[in-house]
Amino acid sequence: MKAYQILPRILRLSLCVMVCIFIVASLSGEARARTAAHVLVLHSYHYGYTWTDSLTEGIYSTFADKAPLDNIVVEYMNTKRHPTELIFPHLRVLYADIYRNTHFDLIITTDDNALEFILRYRDELFPKTPVVFCGINNLDNARLRKSKNITGVAEKIEIESTLNLIKQLQPDVTTVAVIAGMSESGRINLKLFREAIQHVDELSALDLSELPVDEIQAQLNKLDSTSVVLNLGLSRSTDGHIFTVDQGINLITQATNRPIYTAWDFAMKPGVVGGNLVSGKHQGAAAANLAIMILNGESADHIPFQESPNANIFDYIELQRYNIPLNRLPSSYILLNAPTPFFTIDRSTGIILIIVSLCIIAVSLLLHYNIKTRRIAAQAMSSTEERFKQLADAAWEAIIIQDEGIIHQVNNQFYPMFGYSLAESKKIDSVEMLIAPESRREFRRHLREDDTTPFDVLAMRKEGSTFPVEMRIKQMDFHGIKAGVLVVRDITERKLIEVKLAEINKTLENLVFERTKTLDQKASELEIANRKLLELDELKSSFMSTVSHDIRTPLTSIIGFTKLISKEFKSSFVGLVEEDSRLAKKRDRIITNLAIIEEEGERLKRLINDFLDLTRIESGSAEWHDQKIDIARLIQQATAVVSGLMPKGAAARIHMEIHEDLPVLHADPDRIMQVLTNLLGNAAKFTPPDKSIIIDVSTHNNAVEIRVTDEGPGIPAKDLVNIFDKFYQVGRGETTPETPKGTGLGLAICKQIIEHYKGHIHAESVLGKGSTFTFSLPV
Ligand code: ADP
Numbered sequence: 001m002k003a004y005q006i007l008p009r010i011l012r013l014s015l016c017v018m019v020c021i022f023i024v025a026s027l028s029g030e031a032r033a034r035t036a037a038h039v040l041v042l043h044s045y046h047y048g049y050t051w052t053d054s055l056t057e058g059i060y061s062t063f064a065d066k067a068p069l070d071n072i073v074v075e076y077m078n079t080k081r082h083p084t085e086l087i088f089p090h091l092r093v094l095y096a097d098i099y100r101n102t103h104f105d106l107i108i109t110t111d112d113n114a115l116e117f118i119l120r121y122r123d124e125l126f127p128k129t130p131v132v133f134c135g136i137n138n139l140d141n142a143r144l145r146k147s148k149n150i151t152g153v154a155e156k157i158e159i160e161s162t163l164n165l166i167k168q169l170q171p172d173v174t175t176v177a178v179i180a181g182m183s184e185s186g187r188i189n190l191k192l193f194r195e196a197i198q199h200v201d202e203l204s205a206l207d208l209s210e211l212p213v214d215e216i217q218a219q220l221n222k223l224d225s226t227s228v229v230l231n232l233g234l235s236r237s238t239d240g241h242i243f244t245v246d247q248g249i250n251l252i253t254q255a256t257n258r259p260i261y262t263a264w265d266f267a268m269k270p271g272v273v274g275g276n277l278v279s280g281k282h283q284g285a286a287a288a289n290l291a292i293m294i295l296n297g298e299s300a301d302h303i304p305f306q307e308s309p310n311a312n313i314f315d316y317i318e319l320q321r322y323n324i325p326l327n328r329l330p331s332s333y334i335l336l337n338a339p340t341p342f343f344t345i346d347r348s349t350g351i352i353l354i355i356v357s358l359c360i361i362a363v364s365l366l367l368h369y370n371i372k373t374r375r376i377a378a379q380a381m382s383s384t385e386e387r388f389k390q391l392a393d394a395a396w397e398a399i400i401i402q403d404e405g406i407i408h409q410v411n412n413q414f415y416p417m418f419g420y421s422l423a424e425s426k427k428i429d430s431v432e433m434l435i436a437p438e439s440r441r442e443f444r445r446h447l448r449e450d451d452t453t454p455f456d457v458l459a460m461r462k463e464g465s466t467f468p469v470e471m472r473i474k475q476m477d478f479h480g481i482k483a484g485v486l487v488v489r490d491i492t493e494r495k496l497i498e499v500k501l502a503e504i505n506k507t508l509e510n511l512v513f514e515r516t517k518t519l520d521q522k523a524s525e526l527e528i529a530n531r532k533l534l535e536l537d538e539l540k541s542s543f544m545s546t547v548s549h550d551i552r553t554p555l556t557s558i559i560g561f562t563k564l565i566s567k568e569f570k571s572s573f574v575g576l577v578e579e580d581s582r583l584a585k586k587r588d589r590i591i592t593n594l595a596i597i598e599e600e601g602e603r604l605k606r607l608i609n610d611f612l613d614l615t616r617i618e619s620g621s622a623e624w625h626d627q628k629i630d631i632a633r634l635i636q637q638a639t640a641v642v643s644g645l646m647p648k649g650a651a652a653r654i655h656m657e658i659h660e661d662l663p664v665l666h667a668d669p670d671r672i673m674q675v676l677t678n679l680l681g682n683a684a685k686f687t688p689p690d691k692s693i694i695i696d697v698s699t700h701n702n703a704v705e706i707r708v709t710d711e712g713p714g715i716p717a718k719d720l721v722n723i724f725d726k727f728y729q730v731g732r733g734e735t736t737p738e739t740p741k742g743t744g745l746g747l748a749i750c751k752q753i754i755e756h757y758k759g760h761i762h763a764e765s766v767l768g769k770g771s772t773f774t775f776s777l778p779v
């Protein structure tokens with residue numbers, strides 16, 4: 001895939017990612033309160049009191065982030081200035097009156113007095129309204145534990161954490177000078193300090209809480225470089241002075257130049273380094289978060305009381321002042337008075353910005369890659385175009401690039417083909433000027449159809465002469481426009497050759513026609529001649545069979561009378577000429593001649609019988625008495641017959657090799673017997689008395705195959721091809737000089753019989769070794 005193809009996908013993907021980020025960012029954090037709820041914030045103290053103000057800030061900023069602010073009502077109970085027992089009854093009456101017609105969805109109380117008030121009067125003033133408290137030191141208040149529909153946030157100073165921070169930030173410090181003041185809360189805090197410092201090694205306490213103010217300041221002034229100060233709230237001194245938070249801190253900071261640590265964020269004044277602090281803002285925020293959960297449907301009873309949400313808070317300026325490096329700070333902290341960075345962003349905005357920046361970088365890289373690829377492609381294209389032009393100029397064909405008839409470019413071959421010069425070619429109004437008028441319609445059709453198949457048209461030169469061309473049109477992108485490329489080949493020569501070829505073809509066709517006519521004539525003449533020959537053959541055959549028939553009767557008589565004469569002559573006349581040697585010689589000649597007549601007569605009879613038999617088979621007039629035959633039995637019978645005919649005392653023996661499970665054949669048993677006796681007879685005739693004949697039978701390819709093998713003289717190859725022809729007899733040559741005594745029809749009859757049953761017969765022979773005659777009959 002090319003870079004410019006990937007790019008739109010990447011852009012789409014980036015857009016999707018950004019949209020997702022936006023949605024996730026919008027939904028992140030807790031769900032917003034569903035609708036504007038009516039919330040009462042009940043402060044124990046007064047407006048302007050630092051702690052109370054920081055609680056308000058935490059509540060407001062959290063609601064501002066997550067829920068509408070419009071319906072928050074804030075009440076200050078002012079219990080710092082007025083004892084609760086004095087002011088509670090008035091407030092009870094006041095709230096009952098002013099909130100008579102107001103329903104609050106939730107009440108947030110800050111610090112103990114407000115919670116106490118609500119625990120006393122909620123059922124009366126705000127029945128069933130869920131309450132979230134914060135700024136509460138003692139959560140083990142039994143009444144609080146028993147109350148329903150109430151939850152909240154504990155406020156607990158973590159002195160041990162601050163002491164550990166001191167060790168971490170200032171490892172050289174060994175003494176912590178603590179000032180807790182003589183108020184009730186001061187005493188409690190001091191107790192907590194004493195417990196805490198026991199758990200921190202290498203730190204010892206210098207307790208200044210119970211000293212008069214002057215003495216405190218004097219002691220502070222004397223602190224050396226291994227000491228720090230822990231301010232746990234100097235609200236009242238042992239000599240009776242009362243101090244505000246700021247006044248207390250001022251007293252301490254004026255007296256010492258050692259680092260001051262504290263336990264509350266509102267005590268983070270100039271000169272104070274920090275510590276693990278109770279944070280009014282965090283308290284308020286934690287309470288507001290619980291309130292939002294309840295307003296979103298969570299039951300207050302299902303939300304456990306929260307631990308004090310303290311934070312590690314430090315003043316950057318003070319850290320600098322005491323040369324405390326920032327890398328000693330704990331993993332999470334808040335740094336006050338830190339130099340303002342060029343701009344600040346919150347975490348989720350930062351993440352979004354990072355992702356967006358990464359996307360932009362990725363897109364830029366891709367764009368850069370794309371531009372580079374395109375530039376390379378453009379360079380490649382221009383060199384390709386140059387090469388293409390060279391190729392086009394080297395072509396045999398004229399190449400014309402045109403768009404809607406206007407010619408944009410042509411190759412060199414165009415000019416000689418159409419007779420235009422370069423300047424003239426620029427003046428051609430339309431590509432149709434290059435086409436002969438009679439071909440323009442055809443040309444337009446091909447141009448329109450966007451068909452790349454070649455077609456023939458007549459082109460026209462500048463001076464008006466026309467010539468045949470083969471043209472091919474292909475649409476292609478040419479510098480941003482869809483242009484038609486015409487490839488034009490002058491086919492004048494081809495057309496001339498085509499005409500010549502057509503002429504030659506015509507002449508050839510005429511010639512072939514003439515020859516075919518002569519051949520047809522000859523064929524019909526041959527057919528007539530053949531028919532005549534067949535008729536003659538039939539005539540001859542019928543003549544021959546008539547003659548044969550007619551000869552057979554007198555021949556029978558001749559043979560019969562010859563036998564009779566021979567018999568009577570032998571019985572009556574032979575003894576009469578014993579004394580006369582001349583007559584005895586004549587007697588012997590007569591006996592010999594009579595035997596010859598008889599023998600030749602028998603041969604003639606066989607010849608006639610065989611001939612008639614063959615003629616009947618060939619003409620189809622032979623009768624076939626087909627039936628199931630047991631070929632093995634038939635062979636045994638044939639063997640017996642042939643053995644009987646063999647010369648007496650001859651040692652020739654016929655061996656049979658017959659497979660047991662031969663299939664049953666369907667044929668005329670006499671005819672198959674005729675074939676078997678013929679083949680076995682021939683074999684017996686030519687096998688010397690001391691040699692044997694083998695006949696074996698097997699089954700191959702749905703046919704029974706019978707082989708008759710002898711060890712006779714064999715048959716010369718030249719005779720083997722004709723041996724199944726009618727009247728064909730093998731001349732015996734010098735070794736067997738006697739003239740053949742057979743008819744030359746036996747094998748011809750065998751062939752006819754076997755082929756009648758769609759079988760095959762053939763002979764193989766090795767001269768001097770023997771012959772094998774094989775025939776097969778389909779099952
Ligand atoms: P014929 O009646 O003369 O034997 P055949 O058609 O049976 O006529 O045989 C044709 C010729 O094939 C014969 O001249 C014979 O010499 C020759 N021939 C047939 N069988 C054998 C054989 N087994 N070995 C040698 N020659 C053979």
